[in-house]
Amino acid sequence: MKLDVNALRYLTKDDFRVLTAVEMGMRNHEIVPAELIGRIASLKHGGTYKVLKNLLKHKLVHHDSSKYDGFRLTYLGYDFLAIKTLVNRGVFASVGRQIGVGKESDIFEVATEDGTVLAMKLHRLGRVSFRAVKSKRDYLRHRRSFNWLYLSRLAALKEFAFMKALEEHGFPVPNAVDCNRHCVIMSLVQGYPLVQVKELPNPDTIFETILGLVVRLAEHGLIHCDFNEFNIMIDDDEKVTMIDFPQMISVSHRNAQMYFDRDIECIFKFFRKRFHLSFDEKEVESDGSDSELNESCRPQFLDINKVSGCLDKELEASGFTRKDQDDMEKFVEGDVEEDLGSDSGEGEDEDGTACPINDATLDGLESLSLIREEGDNLQEGDSEANQNIVQHP
Template identity: 75%
Template sequence: MGMRNHEIVPSELVDRIAGLKHGGTYKVLKNLLKYKLLHHDRSKYDGFRLTYLGYDFLAIKTLVNRGVFTGVGRQIGVGKESDIFEVAQEDGTILAMKLHRLGRTSFRAVKSKRDYLRHRSSFSWLYLSRLAALKEFAFMKALQEHDFPVPKAIDCNRHCVIMSLVQGYPMVQVKQLQNPETVFEKIIGIVVRLAEHGLIHCDFNEFNIMIDDEEKITMIDFPQMVSVSHQNAQMYFDRDIECIFKFFRKRFNMTFQEDRDDDDTEVEVDENSRPSFYDITKDANALDRELEASGFTKKEQNDLDKFIEGGLEKSTDSDEDEESDDEEQTFESNEERNLNEMNSLQLQEEEQNRSDEVEAEVELDDNEKSESSGDDENEAERDEELDKKLGKQRRRAMAAARGGRKSQSSRNTYKDKGGRSQNSKIHSNMSGCW
């Protein structure tokens, strides 16, 4: 609750939110720190922040209270941005629990590689993990409804996603296949079918493809999916296709049909073997519009911003053509206004430049006059200072000469306080002795 507005929650705010008496807040914080569910931070001020272990505890406790599962088992997978565990339901059914952990040392550039934040300048790794889990759960559920080979989405809370356990192995661990050509065609068909539904996986490689003993394909990991309307959609699509071609070429020694032109030295891949992004026709019931994938128009991006900030209620309009016409008209009017503003700004800049030139010329004339008069004044001041310095030096020399004479005379004519010199005393003593 306190971390909505604070990266490190102050101790006073924790005590105020808890509302416990007689030092109860201190005792609870001490126990949470003991089990590393919280972290005490004094770098900026005295406060606490929630750790990933504490966030795991909150998500698991909520899902257990809902009755989704009753126990957590062994860890079955570790990724660059997630951990996967087995969980058991009350009837013994085994499910998979994926805990998103964005912010690992190997994946610090998530802000530039994912579109969760959009215009936000500051962020929390826990908040980013929550958005990733929410997005993956939504994509998984929609793809399942359209008969895509994905795990069954069960439930989601905070950064935790519960799904069905896939009985198989990652494609990267498979060394041999009975029918590699058939498996290759299935995988390429999934990529093309996704694009026809308006989506691009963006990370479709051997690590995110599961295969069982019957060579049935299941794809996983969806937080980075984008729309075919994304500005880099072609690059992402070609990269996914190239990853599949490269893997099957190296692992299973597959060769693909290629035509070599006599005139050119470049190798052109046949259209039948390598699909092209521009040859794909988008389906009318596109999932990117339904799921608000990134890369859409400005209006849809604003809707996703509101959805991320919390609580966007989907609204459907009856006539989409009218909306597009209105958007074009507003766009044209905005362009005309921008042109008029630019012209007025240019005129103002020209007038300002002219006035600045005139003022600069006037200032140059004034500076020349002031410099000429200032030089004469400076010369007179320098002459006066020299005269003063010479006079002071003469007075010091005369004073030093007079002081030297006085000191010599005082040494030769030294007398005691009584007015008699020391030599007269010696003469009187000697005369007394005689």
């Protein structure tokens, strides 16, 4: 799936109006009846169908006539809506090259008006695990608005809330700049994922720093749950930054100890293999193998039952509600287990069809100034997918 923002320049006010109408219709319909889109968009001179054909041409919507004549947003359509909103807010002005492909996200560089380069993470829940989403529908059956849009928006909202809170508590995370729909804007980390680092001058020190982070997180009431060499960035000055927060859980979670131990185990394993660190007998199995962390060494790090965090409670009071958390956990839990250590790769799009990873889709920064528009009657707030992700003054 490509993110070709060039098409954004040619989209008219009516195009965005109809695209937003499709998004709004998806509150209650997986496939939005064409006639309903027409009613929501209520273009002055009619012609919604013509606009839909144009959106279809640009792959911003998908046509489905299996049950009735209807449309739904594609990820690209959702991308365009988020990008347009953020550009209108002045958060950034142009989109650049792709810098990362996660399990369920695409990361691009974006640049502000004054040339500052930021990172844009577009969440794509359902890309890799669409079958898993389907099988998990049972959990969410009673939510009328459940769909991949909803899950991706939740993931972004959660990531943004957690990143902000972690930053406020002095954790080394990117600066959380803004969030809309499934899109999070954050500062660009000048470094590489640890998985790409072959040599470190002081692996022992880095190991201790990283392990210290997992423990400090838990002391604050949180467990990362995907703490591995793909989600730890390190720069030339050996500064460590942790990223990727949608799967974080509270220490009060019923499986907290297991997730905590697994995070710790990942770090041990990686440093043992990559940097040949050896650990004393208490910390590893006596045969020095890569098997699970020895039960007896757990308390050495932390007994999750004995910590009383504060950040997890703070976050409950933030925009990310307990119910959001529950929905996310039900969805994410299984995947975290399956996906550890396979943090990239080709996936499927929401249709379940093969979706090649974008290879440096966009060379150079493309100006998006043309997509700024005035006086659009359909307000951002009209759209459910857009409601109150972050309050803006």
